[in-house]
Amino acid sequence: MDEKHVDDSVNTKSINEKLKSLDKESATVEYTGIWGKLIAALCICFSLFQIYTGFFGAFDAMIQRCVHLSFGISLVFLLCPTKKAWIRGGKVNPLDLGLAILAAIPPIYILVNYQSLILRAGTVTTTDFIIGLLGIVMVLEAARRIVGTSIVAVVILFLAYGYFGPYMPGPLAHRGLSLEQMVSHLFYTTEGVFGIPLGVSSTFIFLFILFGAYLEKTGLGKFFIDIANAIAGWASGGPAKVAVISSALQGTISGSSVANVVGSGSFTIPMMKKLGYKKDFAGAVEAAASTGGQLMPPIMGAAAFLMAEFVGVPYMEVVKAAVVPAILYFIGVFLGVHFEAKKENLVGTPRSKLPSARAIMHEEGHLAIPLLAIIGLLASGYTPMKAALGGIVISIATAMLRENTRMTFGDIVDGLIKGARGALGVLMACAAAGMIIGIVTKTGVGLKLASVLVGMANGNEIILLFCTMLTSLILGMGVPTTANYVITSTIAAPALIGLGVPILAAHMFVFYFGIIADITPPVALAAYAGAAISGGDPLKTGVNASKLGIAAFIVPYVFVLSPALLGIHASAGQVIMTTITALIGMVGISSAMIGYLYRRLNAIERLIIFAAGLCLIDPESFTDLVGIGVMIVLVAFQYFRSRKVNA
Template identity: 65%
Template sequence: MMDNKDLNKESLGLEEHEAETIKESLKELENESIVKQYVGIIAKFISIFAICFSIFHIYTGIFGLLDAQLQRAVHLSFGLVLVFILYPSRKAWRHDHKLHIPDLILAILAGLSPLYIVTQYQELVMRAGAMTDMDLAIGILGVVLVIEAARRVVGLPIVCVVLFFLAYAFLGPYAPGILAHRGLTMSQLIGHLYFTTEGVFGIPLGVSATFIFLFILFGAYLESTGLGQFFIDLANALAGWARGGPAKVAVLSSGLMGTVSGSSVANVAGTGSFTIPMMKKLGYNKNFAGAVEAASSTGGQLMPPIMGAAAFLMAEFVGIPYMEIVKAATIPALLYFLGIWLGTHFEARKNNLQGIPRDLLPKSWVIFKERGHLAIPLVVIVYLLVVGYTPMRAALMGIFLSVVVAMFRKNTRLTWRQIVFGLEAGARGALGVLVACAAAGIIIGVVTKTGVGLKLASALIDFSGGVLILMLGCVMLTSILLGMGVPTTANYVITSTVAAPALVQMGVPILAAHMFVFYFGIVADVTPPVALAAFAGAAISGGNPLRTGVEASKLAIGAFLIPYIFVYNPEMLMINATPLNLLSVTVTAIIGMAGVSAAMIGFYITKSSWWERILMLAGGLMLINPGSLTDITGLVILALITLYQWRKNKSAEAVVE
């Protein structure tokens, strides 16, 4: 039987130089990939520093956190030093091995600025907001360096949003109408942004400094044990043989990877380099192949329990237990992936695409026998969260277990060197989230200091005339716009701060409001023109990025529809839902997604005409929307279309015979 490595080489025909080209293309899309490589003493220093960063978090996780602002300041200090060393200020410096003086100076200043809060903590508390000239200078320096770090790691979109809000803080008296305010002095703004827990050191950085870092470290160890390849192999064994198998492998593996991944583009790179060439080889159009992986990888950010680390932030912002967030997100996420799965199935049937021969695929029982133990930490961590452990304690247990269970078999066993350098990998992996959270904290600080959040909510309500469906449309467009090119955590922080309050004022349950903006912020990754996941998929498939984005949006149609449904029917989020009601909602939504997916692809039992597609879309939407009348109407429509297409297909077969 051909193993997975053989399958990669012989079935895909993916040469090493092609893989390198793909990696370089993806680096241009995701700033976090542009990490400079050092050698010699500098490389050793970076490794030791990053390992100390992880040890600090493990130590405080076990023995108790520092005071909130101190914990966050040390976290930011470690992170900024690594950012300014690993992410060069100039593109020309990416490929040499020198530590250039400007980056070294910025790294030192970036490390010292948060430590000023640590060393002067008691005095700052005693002064209770009365700032000295030194405080002001350190605060300005800290804010500027956070913005520069965001430019290097996260990219220009979030920097532009941050600068817009900072400008608004100073230019408030000149803002139009309801958005006007008295304006802030430099001292007022910096004092709020840098010396309180309302700005840079606010809730986003606090969550990054506790839950998120440990979960990223947990993910780094899982990846080093080979769990990612285990997911891909398992997906191949379970779905590779089915009609259009490689596309279904992409959906399944991306969903599994999404449980630990924090980036749509990284997910595309991780699974897409394997699945996209397979889809093209099978006969899928290159734009469609890239779109399947882009839509699936984007869905990974919607999949519990991690949800791109946004689940932890949402629990803090909404003020409900983390497991309630996980429960609420489960049915919408499964419906989203079901929609993509059905889309790939109907596309395969339309083009008569078969799966991969079973003798070329790994056997599921062999995969579980050899590497099934790698999934034990994931199972245990979910169990611990369910029974009431804090996310931090659960993550610590997961880190420990991921190392222990890897020792069960020789082929997955980690060496001491791998265990130690897993600490470095975790620290490096946390930098993007850390910087995004710090930058997003600046936005939150301006919003809370100026009161613009409530003003924006009032403006949106006035613009929509108090009509909920119009309000949802406005918030959807706002969330997509704000989410373009922004990573998951910062994406959610921005949309929940700017757009969610408007929905809450309209009477939408707070969890449904936050989940609504979260979904549409994430969907920006596949929505043209700025569709980073689609661009990443096109980079691998060789397709057109814009067409790939359009195809990905069609496949991800569930993400555009489901949020509207759970706003009107919160039962889908398990809010005040009975078991019978929940079962009814789930079953009818599954049937509805089949109708919607068939309408998007233009194929059901046979090729569909324009009017059949419209009816299937209408019937599917009615079934997705819970309610007895809509369910019955939707079922009747889809039943009639099924009967009609079955008879049309039989007639076509009779003519052929």
């Protein structure tokens, strides 16, 4: 990157302000003095506890989750104060300190009275009820502070459904749950606050977030941008293609769309604008590419770990299934960028001004070793916990191989702090989402809603898929991906499975659309982040990002209609053929969305090539032949027409 690139990029302070304004998980405060040290010590203890249980094995489920929640909920109240204006001189406000202590009491109460609670087996005393009710309220308030009001509203809606069951209409009616029953079920069993989501957070997710924090410490993110610049910076629309490649790579270590946009977009968006891309399109490129990061193996969004638990397969099976769809997604975005660059005649950066790929690999290539190592560990049969721990150790060790990437003791300690802070949003989202699962299992509303969805679709698979897509997108507009996936996987996924869709394909479908909500207007957080950096209009940025990410709207339908794309009950040949036809279809769809192939497409040509692309997306021999035939004719027509015009 040249010196002007640094000048044009957004300064670090501005980046952090934008990130905190858009992403509540990043909106934690920084304390100084003794309070800063005490909170840092609490974060370090939290990370060390998780590392200890990773090495020596987790405690009993309830104990592990209670300790995990105790650390996390206290840190949320300390780092997300009631009012930032109350913070003076780097000191914690007494109210927030009191709330942090109060919030830790309910899970600690379970730890202290663990044996007697087991013996009572669901019978709660008055004290149990008061403590449990306090715990539920504090979880909701902590979730509001670190995740947002949307998830709290959804949880309260489910709680109200549980209580007012007898007054519900038609098939949704049930006998209702008393407050005592709800508190007992949601706080003193492993089917509520301490359910599967928090269980996964307290084991796999935390350690992978910690692994990501250490990878970031090594400078791997900078390496991704540098190598992407060397690979694609010279091509047509080079900086935009750099954004796509670097975001795909960055997504392997980060599970936040907004953080990805703000992190890499602060460099790539100014470069794109300088090259000639319009503000709304420059922000959209980064938003679409960064959102796809959560789909990118081996470290996908946190919901992928929940998927492995819900589906009952090893996490590596989820990773394998996600590879081809993720590649299709990024190729779709890359094609959109390419066609836009050709349409607007945007050239790349001269090779003489770009870094050498060989030099970059020589200086920084060793930083990719931990990422390759964790893939190898997962493929070798190691549990996700052991693989993440191995990745942490290897990332620190490989950073020591060169002086320019070597970590100090302070860097290692800082990684423990950043890992703990980075896990808080997912932790509270999992705790809150656990209550949704608790109400669903206690009332049976999941099966009822699934049957309602099937009835609305009249048994038609495509209509049901469309309804499920809309549900996931609407929920994803305000609810984080983790909670979104929990809701849709317990309500919509069973309806898909009931129509014969393989369980992994059904869960992957709702997972995809929960993530894509980040670029779907009107509430498109990743697009808002891109627009904040580019200076563009958030709505127009979201529309452009949706056009670029059109693959994400189509690919899920492909792997439901043809599970071979996920490697389900398919030979290598079937996977390859399905992938090739889907790729050709992506060329048609992307060119139609941008309006360019070898030259500008008119309205009729765009319609024809879009239809041809859709034919190739549908995994049937007849539609494949029709799609390929139409594509060949139109491509040939475009090619010879463009040559004639150029001549």
